[in-house]
Amino acid sequence: MEKVLAVFDIGKTNKKLLLFNEQLQLVQQTEEKFPVTRDEDGTECDDIVRIEAWMHKALEQVVADGYRLCGVNFSTYGASLVWVDGEGQRLSPVYNYLKEVEPDYQTHLFEHYGGETEFCRRTASPALGVMLNSGIQLLWVQKQRPAIARRAQHILHFPQYLSSVFTQKYVSEYTSLGCHTFMWDFDKMHYHSWLSDAGFSLPAPVPNDTVFPVEIGGQEVQVGVGIHDSSASLVPYLRGSSAPFLLMSTGTWLINMNPFNHSPLTEQELRSDSLCYMSIKQQPVKSSRFFMGHIHDVNVKRLTQYFNLPDKAYKEVGFNAGLLDALVAQRAGYPAFFAESVPEGHLDLRVDLSAFPDFETAYHQLMYDLTRLAVDSVHLVLGDKGLVKDLFVSGGFARNRHFVYLVAALLPHLRVRTSEVDNASALGAALVLAPKVFPGAAVQINLGLDQ
Numbered sequence: 232m233e234k235v236l237a238v239f240d241i242g243k244t245n246k247k248l249l250l251f252n253e254q255l256q257l258v259q260q261t262e263e264k265f266p267v268t269r270d271e272d273g274t275e276c277d278d279i280v281r282i283e284a285w286m287h288k289a290l291e292q293v294v295a296d297g298y299r300l301c302g303v304n305f306s307t308y309g310a311s312l313v314w315v316d317g318e319g320q321r322l323s324p325v326y327n328y329l330k331e332v333e334p335d336y337q338t339h340l341f342e343h344y345g346g347e348t349e350f351c352r353r354t355a356s357p358a359l360g361v362m363l364n365s366g367i368q369l370l371w372v373q374k375q376r377p378a379i380a381r382r383a384q385h386i387l388h389f390p391q392y393l394s395s396v397f398t399q400k401y402v403s404e405y406t407s408l409g410c411h412t413f414m415w416d417f418d419k420m421h422y423h424s425w426l427s428d429a430g431f432s433l434p435a436p437v438p439n440d441t442v443f444p445v446e447i448g449g450q451e452v453q454v455g456v457g458i459h460d461s462s463a464s465l466v467p468y469l470r471g472s473s474a475p476f477l478l479m480s481t482g483t484w485l486i487n488m489n490p491f492n493h494s495p496l497t498e499q500e501l502r503s504d505s506l507c508y509m510s511i512k513q514q515p516v517k518s519s520r521f522f523m524g525h526i527h528d529v530n531v532k533r534l535t536q537y538f539n540l541p542d543k544a545y546k547e548v549g550f551n552a553g554l555l556d557a558l559v560a561q562r563a564g565y566p567a568f569f570a571e572s573v574p575e576g577h578l579d580l581r582v583d584l585s586a587f588p589d590f591e592t593a594y595h596q597l598m599y600d601l602t603r604l605a606v607d608s609v610h611l612v613l614g615d616k617g618l619v620k621d622l623f624v625s626g627g628f629a630r631n632r633h634f635v636y637l638v639a640a641l642l643p644h645l646r647v648r649t650s651e652v653d654n655a656s657a658l659g660a661a662l663v664l665a666p667k668v669f670p671g672a673a674v675q676i677n678l679g680l681d682q
Contacts, residue, residue: 232299233258236668239286239393240460240657241307246282248289249657250298253672255665257654261289268324271376276327279313283396294448302442302668304455305393306463306660309410310365313392314372315385319399322379323372325389328362336370340413344425348498353418355496355507355515356411366413366423369431386433390457397454398443403436406462409509417507417515439511439663455664461486462508465516466659467652468623471676476621477613477645479638480655481628485523485605492517492614505611511663519608523601524627526577530568530597533578538590548594550632558599559640565592568600595633602637609642623678625650649681 233252240247250259263285268278293300310328315321337358341347351357362368365388373380387395388407395401408415416423422433442453465488468478475491490510507515531545557563566586568579587593613619622645628634629649639647652658665674
C-alpha cells in the first residue's frame with residue numbers, strides 16, 4: 232500500500248483534500264465547494280456540519296482506495312473561533328470573520344491596555360474591524376451569546392477545532408494565535424493579560440509538529456493540530472531556500488512576508504495594514520497586505536465594459552515592455568489610477584477612460600498603478616535592504632508578465648523570481664508533520680523558481 236499524508240486545505244471558497252507520498256509529491260487532490268449556511272443573526276458562514284461529514288467520509292475513502300493513511304493535518308483560514316463543551320460538542324457556528332460587530336469591543340481593549348497604538352503594536356495586530364481580530368469574537372460571544380460562553384470548556388481556532396474532531400484533544404497553536412488575533416503578546420510571547428482579566432482560559436499552545444494517534448478505517452494515523460494557512464504557505468520557502476528572502480503571495484490579497492525582519496511594528500506600519508504572522512519556529516514574521524486581486528478585478532470589469540470586451544480579455548493583452556518602461560519613467564502621459572489613494576469600493580471612477588486609445592493601453596496603466604501600490608507595501612516590511620536579496624512571487628499574479636516585469640523594474644536591488652509551488656499552504660502543513668509521519672524519508676523541496 233502506498234503511504235500517504237492527507238492535508239485538508241480549507242479556504243473560504245474551496246475545500247480541498249490533498250494526498251502526499253513519502254517524498255511529499257502530490258498523488259491525489261479532490262476539491263469541494265459547499266453552499267454557505269447562516270448563523271443566528273442571518274450572517275453567512277461556513278456550513279461546518281457538511282465540512283465535518285465530508286472530512287470523515289473523505290478519509291474513509293482514502294483507506295478504502297487502498298492507501299496506507301499515515302498522517303492527517305489541517306491548513307485553514309484564521310480569525311475564526313469555535314466554542315466546544317466538556318463532551319466535545321460544538322456550541323457555536325463558525326462565525327464569519329467579516330461579521331459586523333460594534334466598535335465598542337476593541338475600543339474597550341484600547342482604553343484599558345495602553346491605547347490603540349501600544350495595544351496593536353504589542354499584539355502585532357492592526358485594528359481590522361468586523362471579526363478579523365479573533366479576540367473580538369471572544370468578547371462578542373461573552374456579551375451577545377452568554378449561554379455559549381457559560382457552557383464552553385474549550386475555545387479553539389478553526390485549524391485546531393478541525394483537528395479535535397478526530398482527536399478529541401483541545402489545544403492551541405502558535406501560528407493561529409499569531410495572526411492578527413489581539414490575543415498574543417509578542418513582547419512576552421504569551422497570551423495577552425486581557426484574556427485572563429476578562430475571564431477567558433484558553434488551551435496552552437503546542438508546537439506545530441505535535442501529533443496524536445487516532446484510528447481511522449482500522450489504521451493508526453498520526454493527526455496533527457493544524458496550522459494557519461498564511462504561515463503554512465511560508466514553510467516550503469523556509470525549507471527550500473538557503474538565503475534570506477521576501478515572499479510575495481498573490482491572489483485576492485497580496486501578502487508580503489519577510490521572516491528575516493524582526494524589528495518592532497511602528498505606528499505607521501500598523502496604520503498601513505502591516506502586521507506580524509508567526510512562523511512555525513514561533514518567530515514573528517513581519518508582513519503587509521494589499522487587496523490587489525480584488526481591486527484588479529473590479530477595475531478590469533469597468534475597463535472591459537467600457538471597451539465592450541469579454542470579462543477575461545486582460546488575459547489576452549500583449550506584453551508591451553516599451554509602454555511599461557515609459558510608465559515607470561513617468562513619461563507615458565496617461566491618467567493614473569489611484570493617484571489620490573484607492574477609493575472606498577476599490578473602483579477608481581475618477582479616471583476618464585476616454586483618454587486611453589484602447590483596452591490594452593488602459594490595462595498597462597492599471598497594472599503599473601497597482602504594482603506601484605504593491606511595491607509600496609513591500610517597502611513596509613523590507614527592512615535592511617542589504618539583507619534580503621531575493622523576492623519570490625507566488626500565486627496567480629506570478630503568471631502575469633506585466634506584474635512581474637514591473638515589480639522587478641520598481642525594485643531593481645532585488646532579484647525577483649516567480650515560483651510555481653502549487654498548494655503551498657497544504658504542502659507547508661505536510662512538511663511540518665513529515666518527520667514524524669514518514670521518519671527517515673528523504674524530502675526535497677523544489678520551489679519551481681524562474682527569473
